[in-house]
Amino acid sequence: MTQGFRTVSGGRIDRARVLRFSFDGHAYAGVAGDTLASALLANGVHLLGRSFKYHRPRGLLAAGSEEPSALVAVRRDAARYTPNLRATQVELYEGLEAHSQNRWPSLALDFGAVNDLLSPFIPAGFYYKTFMWPRRAWRWLYEPRIRAAAGLGRAPTQPDPDRYASRYAHCDVLVVGAGPAGLAAAAAAVGAGARVILCDEQNELGGSLLSDSSRAAPVIDGRPAARWLDDTLADLAARQVTLLPRTTAFGYFPHNLVALNERLTDHLAIPAALAPRERQWQVRAREVVLATGAIERPLVFPGNDRPGIMLAAAARTWLNRYGVLPGTRAVVVTASDAAYEAALDLQQAGLAIAMIAEVRDAVPAGLADLTRAAGIPVLTGATVLGTSGRRRVQAIRLARIRHGAVSEPKTLRCDLVLMSGGFTPSVHLFSQSRGTLAWDDAVQAFLPAVLAERARSAGACRGVFELARVRSDGAAAGAAAAREATAPGREGVCPAGALGRSVAAAAAGSAEELAGARGFAGALPQPQRARGKAFVDWQNDVTTRDLALATREGFRSIEHIKRYTTTGMATDQGKTSNLNALGVVSGTLGKAIPDMGLTTFRMPYTPVTFGSFAGSARGDLFDPVRTTPMHSWAVKNGAVFEDVGLWKRARHFPCPGEDLHRAVNRECLTVRNACGIFDASTLGKIEVVGKDAVTFMNRLYTNAWSSLAVGRCRYGVLLRDDGFVYDDGVVARMAEDRFHVTTTTGGAPRVLALMEDYLQTEWPDLGVWLTSTTEQWAVIAVQGPTARPVLESLVDIDMSAAAMPHMSVAVGHICGVPMRLFRVSFSGELGFEVNVPADFGAAVWEAISEAGQAHGITPYGTETMHVLRAEKGYIIVGQDTDGTVTPEDAGLGWAIGKNKPDFLGKRSLQRPAMTSADRRQLVGLLTVDPATVLDEGAQVMLEPAAPVPTRPIGHVTSSYYSATLGRSIALALIGGGRSRSGQTLYVPMPQGDVPVQVASPVFYDPKGERLNA
């Protein structure tokens, strides 16, 4: 197919570089510089999509990112499939493959269009009421159907193979928008010595200048605008301004943090291997200049959504920037002056302008002369009664209307309708910054009024429209921003004081300028009983009737109306619809627009890919991984790992053919009968040092530390001040003024934070220093009856029971490496924990492992560690406790220093609720059938098959099969549990209620003889 609607010259395209592409499988050709939208128009294709709800044929309303409904998918391969792209933002490349969405079986013949006929049954808010009964059908019947019928594109089916980058940047002045205002601001700011970043969502910087016609090209600084633009960009680049085209500022966060998304490769036919597809910038700017321009408003009349009906400014862009004729015979409907420029441009390019329907009662004098000279008929005081044409507009019905009375109706044939309801300043980012908007009567729009950030708006986004004024407004904003950003004595990036400042007024525009831009908001007047859908929000298929229905049903707040009708929602965020929706509701409620307020603009301004947010944080880089010094040994020896927080911990070491269960049984029996070696390096470790260390420990932990001799250890319990168990661990006194404190693996950071908190804020007078040593020490637990002979040959200290009794610590060497040797046990067997500097961990582990061969040593993992400790009734904080367990509940009453005047949580333990006899207490449970292993977390009931609702009296916290005991064991928190010894209780499980007997939580070696061997 040829580009039959391409002009012979003009525009910012390269006609010599032909690019082939496809849309819905049809082959077309465009040229370099095209977007998918302009290339399709050049081929006479106006039908680009089906609407969200009614499946109505849709074309291009706009030429930029404000396009609401021409959403397409671009496919590079099965994994690189991007849905919901605006065709106006898709840059053409050789071989581009695009697809329309929301249609079946094809765009031209779409069965979903039956929704349009059914539309009386699916009015606004229909999802909330029509299908409420039967409720259950919602999930499997209504919602899936509605979603399938009314929806946007589908998601890609494979993981995204592309790379995404992220960057932090700081600057004095960030300018958002590179139209005439933004360019002037950037030039002024860099001229004043500021570091400047200038970004724009389009592929070329220049904004509205890119769409100027040759017919009436503005002259800037004595040069044609296009030349001036090239010169200015070259100058900014030479002055080290960071120029970011294809970069959307999509979010404005506190203290001038602006998020930008830069699209790097989507416009390339063959992106370089490994080149990032997008880069997300987090820019922290001392000052921000918003030069985001304004968006032309559509007019609201019946049938205003047919392909071929578009904004006047869009038509100018198609013609002047892309060299495309968007039709052959046009009717212009307008309430603003800008559309006249478009009409004259198009007429000069060869289009027939059948008529200009002027909504206002009179045409401004200058324009009247121009149209007369051009021979274009004008109908003033006009309205549109309707349009016709199935997949493209074919005719429009115009009339004059006064007080509901229609006169001079006429039907005009056309394949193009241009409309202009004036311009809505783009205040999305300003509003995101939490700045307040106020209605401006002169401009007839909401404009920035009160600042929340150190930002300035310049140009059309604050109601300044005339080019010379736009440029001076931009220059003034850029200069002021630079001055404040670089002011001597300015403290930091964001000193207080921006909040609540009023926006400085812009220089007042001329009456002609304001009258020309003001336009019309709301629905064009219609006779009674008008037919046809008049769309307000193209993307969400919201019509005037939907808005009227919402007000009839009692909605008054514009925020509620927005949610009920969905106007202004989704990815569009009301770019073309906001003010018209307000105008319609204002007319229905008889309330002025400024009194209704505006809905909140949500980020992102335009959609941002998930990849851009994820950046490099995916796969292995999603989270940091912590490994111990012995990790590679465990990998080599077949360990199966589990995640414990960020740590990788060996869960078990299966021999060939073993499953988890068999491996754990073998590991357990080996530790009980010979010896096991276990990597305990993940234990949290904090060195508490200083002249007041013992005082500090006394105030913090429940235990009495003054009586702990140097060289001895004690099991410590840490409560919060509310009296509940927070952490536990062995604490060793290395010297009078030095404690080696261990914490749970997961609790290390919060215990250190809690210690710091009390030390810094409650007891700053104490001479204590806290150091995290978790990663400084590799910890190798050697547990089992043969542990002593395994280690004895490697160390230079006396390990005899007399010299090193249970709960003692010694300093010496192992394999010549400095060591802190703890005699402690979390298994119930004779046990030692070898602490060596982390760098020596792997070597010492291998030496112990080697020495242990003669003594039947086996490596074991966390699963075996759990079983062994449960057999002994040792709790794990966070598993057997849940933040509501006191030491007494957990059977740790013995660890409380009764004579201490105070410690964290002591006062709370005296509250009546904390001493009540029916509190849940830790007990053991033995299933009547020894083979049954209870589910952890299962509830415990007094009676079997209790009728619901019923109250459990407790729950299972730990449950395992114990190979040592040849049966299952469990720990549970049971109301008044210790008084229920021997009682039969019931645990509901999938197979039915399992009877259990309450027992002591210590299942193995209750006298601790093995421990003290």
Next chain:
Amino acid sequence: MLLIQCPYCGERPEPEFVYGGQAHIARPQPSAELSDQEWTNFLYRRNNTRGAHAERWRHTHGCGRFFNALRDTTTDHFLATYKLSEPPPRPPAESAE
């Protein structure tokens, strides 16, 4: 993302900090002498201020030090930060609205 003025390090981004609850609540001592109600008040009762709120922050991923801040709960913005040893500054006038 806010910038927070650490009194020791200067302006740093919010993710470096951890919130620490209402400021200027000393742990009563000796706790044994408090009534249940007094102890409960200390443990659980906190202000729910609209406007300038004195609160504790810690520069966890920086110098590690606790400090106090005055923050406007209606805007999220910090009005002032100060060291633990210093009394709370008066809220700036413009935040009083």
